[in-house]
Amino acid sequence: MDDNFDLEEISNIIKDLLDDLGLRFYDIHFNEVSKTFKIFIDKKEGGITIDDCKKVSRMISETIDDSDVIIFPYSLEVSSPGIERSLKRSEHYLWVVGKLVEIDTGDKKIRGYLRNIKENGIVVATDLGENFVPFASILKAKVVEELEYGKRR
Numbered sequence: 001m002d003d004n005f006d007l008e009e010i011s012n013i014i015k016d017l018l019d020d021l022g023l024r025f026y027d028i029h030f031n032e033v034s035k036t037f038k039i040f041i042d043k044k045e046g047g048i049t050i051d052d053c054k055k056v057s058r059m060i061s062e063t064i065d066d067s068d069v070i071i072f073p074y075s076l077e078v079s080s081p082g083i084e085r086s087l088k089r090s091e092h093y094l095w096v097v098g099k100l101v102e103i104d105t106g107d108k109k110i111r112g113y114l115r116n117i118k119e120n121g122i123v124v125a126t127d128l129g130e131n132f133v134p135f136a137s138i139l140k141a142k143v144v145e146e147l148e149y150g151k152r153r
Contacts (some may be wrong), residue, residue, distance in 0.1 A: 012071065014039060017059050017081050024095075026081045027088065036075040038086075042095070048080035087141040094115050095133065096143050102134055104140040111144065 007028060015025040018041060026040040041048055041056055058077040064070055087093055087101065092116050103110040103124060110133060112126035121134040 004103075010037070010064070010069055013063060013067075017063060018056065021056070022051075023048075023056065026085070026092070034075060036077060037075065038077045038079070040079060040081040044087065053078040053080075067083060068090075083145045085143050087143065090117065090135070093122055093141075100143050100146050102142055103138055104121045105137045106139050107131065127148055 007030060011025065013029055013030070016119045018113055020047055022043070024042045024044065026042045027106070028040070031037070031038070039056070039060065040053065043052075057076055057149050060078070061076055085092075087096065093114060097114050097117065101112065101114045101124060103122075110126060110131055112123050112124040114122060115130060116123040118132070120136070122123045122138075124131045124133060
């Protein structure tokens with residue numbers, strides 16, 4: 001069995017399908033052991049529903065099965081990236097400007113509101129002021145759920 005495939009090609013196919021539905025491609029993970037592709041999708045406004053996931057899963061399966069992009073048996077999971085989603089690509093940061101984020105640079109953790117995206121980094125506002133964090137220094141980043149008296153804002 002040949003497990004060679006181009007993850008970028010698969011991502012581009014998925015992006016095109018999602019654009020037609022008004023959805024956004026967020027991320028893709030491949031588990032080599034279980035041969036599972038996990039696709040994360042998002043909407044500009046509102047949350048992802050189970051129906052969105054079902055529809056996208058069906059469309060991706062049909063499109064990929066009709067091509068020779070993946071030539072081995074695989075499983076497909078489609079879901080939302082979640083409330084406390086990881087931030088990896090520049091567009092991820094762009095999509096969450098104004099939200100509470102947590103940035104780990106290895107030396108320190110910065111928790112504050114994402115204010116701006118620059119060419120080579122981000123600006124995070126904390127209680128102590130604004131911090132510029134270069135993309136190259138970010139080890140991990142995620143959106144942090146804001147709770148107000150035990151309820152989501």
